[in-house]
Amino acid sequence: MSDSVAARLAHDVGKYVARIAHNVPPDGPIPSGLVPLLAKDLYEHPGGGRPSARFAELAPDDPALRPVREALAAIDALEADVRAADDAACRRACALALEVEGALRAYAAEAR
Amino acid sequence: MPRLLVIEDGDEYEEFARLFLAERYEDIVAAHSAVEALAAADGCDALLIDLRFERAEPEDLLGDADEVAERLFAGDRDRATRWLKEQQGTLILGALRDAGHAQPAVFVHDFPARRVKNLQRLYGKVGAVPSFDAAAIARTLESLA
Secondary structure, X not given: OOHHHHHHHHHHXXXXXXXXXXXXXXXXXXXXXXXXXXXXXXXXXXXXXXXXXXXXXXXXXXXXXXXXXXXXXXXXXXXXHHHOOOHHHHHHHHHHHHHHHHHHHHHHHHHO | XXXXXXXXOOOHXXXXXHHXXXXXXXXXXXEOOHHHHHHHOOOOOEEEEOOOOOOOOHXXXXXXXXXXXXXXXXXXXXXXXXXXXXXXXXXXXXXXXXXXXXXXXXXXXXOOHHHHHHHHHXXXXXXXXXXXXXXXXXXXXXXXX
């Protein structure tokens, strides 16, 4: 695993997928104005496509990354409910996004 | 009116700053290259910088790919261009410092501690926050002010 690829995973996938997730209010419903931006982070990668697709493009076949792959698949499965502003789905997707970011940061740190 | 200059290759930082940092920075301006950053830096109170400019066109990157290729990559221009993209935020910060802009600067990047110390040695008031955590970014900018 090159540290360059691990750094790209942490930057291209981890950092952006969790951008809004880091800042949703801890209590109460997620403000409706944040939902489209949360959906953008979760389903529209800045470089085009989905974060899960970007991950698949970059990630090596490493068992250590299986939880990230699974979390991104779970995020994808929540898309309809997230876009419909279902609060429980948005909260679950935020938690998964933070898991993805944390795991990819740890992976990048280990590769350095 | 505190003004924040956001330097990035897309629009995600600007969007984030307008949503979550607007209470502290009433004016938020964005730059997408060194040229734009140098043009916008006067009057800004702080800098929020992306490190990696993956989406930038090679002609918009600061740095001489041929020189970097010879110096670091045995003449490999593709690797040099990739390196310029991966380090573009620090290169732009260096250009801003050379032009006399000493504002506090924060990167949203998970730098190793030794790298942050080196950036501070080179460029003064520099901090790093590993994620888009608005509270942590605001605290870091305030601590550097």
